[in-house]
Amino acid sequence: MKRIIIYYSLSGNTEEAVKLIAEQLGCDTLKIDTEKQMPKSFAARILVGGGQVAFNKIPKLKPIDKELNSYDEIFIGTPIWNSKGVPAMNALLQDETISKKVTGLIITSGGGDIDKCVKALKDRIPNVKYQVSLLDRKHQDYPQNGEKIKKFVEEISGK
Template sequence: MKRIVVYYSLSGNTEAAAKKIAEKLGADLLKVDTEKPMPKSFAAQIIVGGGQVMMNHIPKLKPLEKDPAEYDEIILGSPIWNSKGVPAINAFLQDEKAAAKVKSLFFLSGGGDTKKGLEAITKKLPNLKHSVSLLDKKHKDSKDNDAKIEKFLSEISE
């Protein structure tokens, strides 16, 4: 079983979780990123990123450094933006063959309310079985992330 963790991360939280998950599973790692960079300031990110989510904008991605077609299973990581998934991940999921390989999903959010995001992304992931909601390192309960990741990993490995 050849697995890859595919993720997007603007400020490092999803990346930290992606690295842990990939290491523990012995999976490869692939970061997706947009050709056009996001603004540096959080306020501008909220305006630009929030606007993109509202408009269902599908950005152009930088060329992928690994080919999802070479893997049996994808573990997908995404931050929550405006209660939904992020445009870069929506762009990645336009590859329906790759979307069909996603069995597990981890979300990073500032507040932990991932219901709408999960609903939105589930429509694009016909084979999704496991998901976990992790918290931004600024949240007081982010100390529970490691235990949640362990549970998620044991579900994936069943």
């Protein structure tokens, strides 16, 4: 089965998790980004990103350099912003040919409402079978991520 993890990562937390999971599953990865870059300062990122989420703004994505229709299964990796997935992921999921192939969620959080984010994503993605919620590198429980990733990969692999 040909798999890919499509992800968005601003601070590197989601990217770190995705690379570990992709290596263990032997699947491809694709980092998506918006045409308009996020501000450099943390405070400005909170204002801009949080505002995009609050007002359901859908940004334009940079062109994607992979043929996503060639994959049997797609996983998405997203941080939580304002208790939801990032606007860039919402832009990607507007394409039903992609959203119908998504079977797994990889969610990273620095403390946001994980359950609310999962529910919002599952409402948009009909075929989710697998999910893992991971913590930001700065979170005190970050060391638990390794075990969570191991279980996630085993569930997908059928081990």
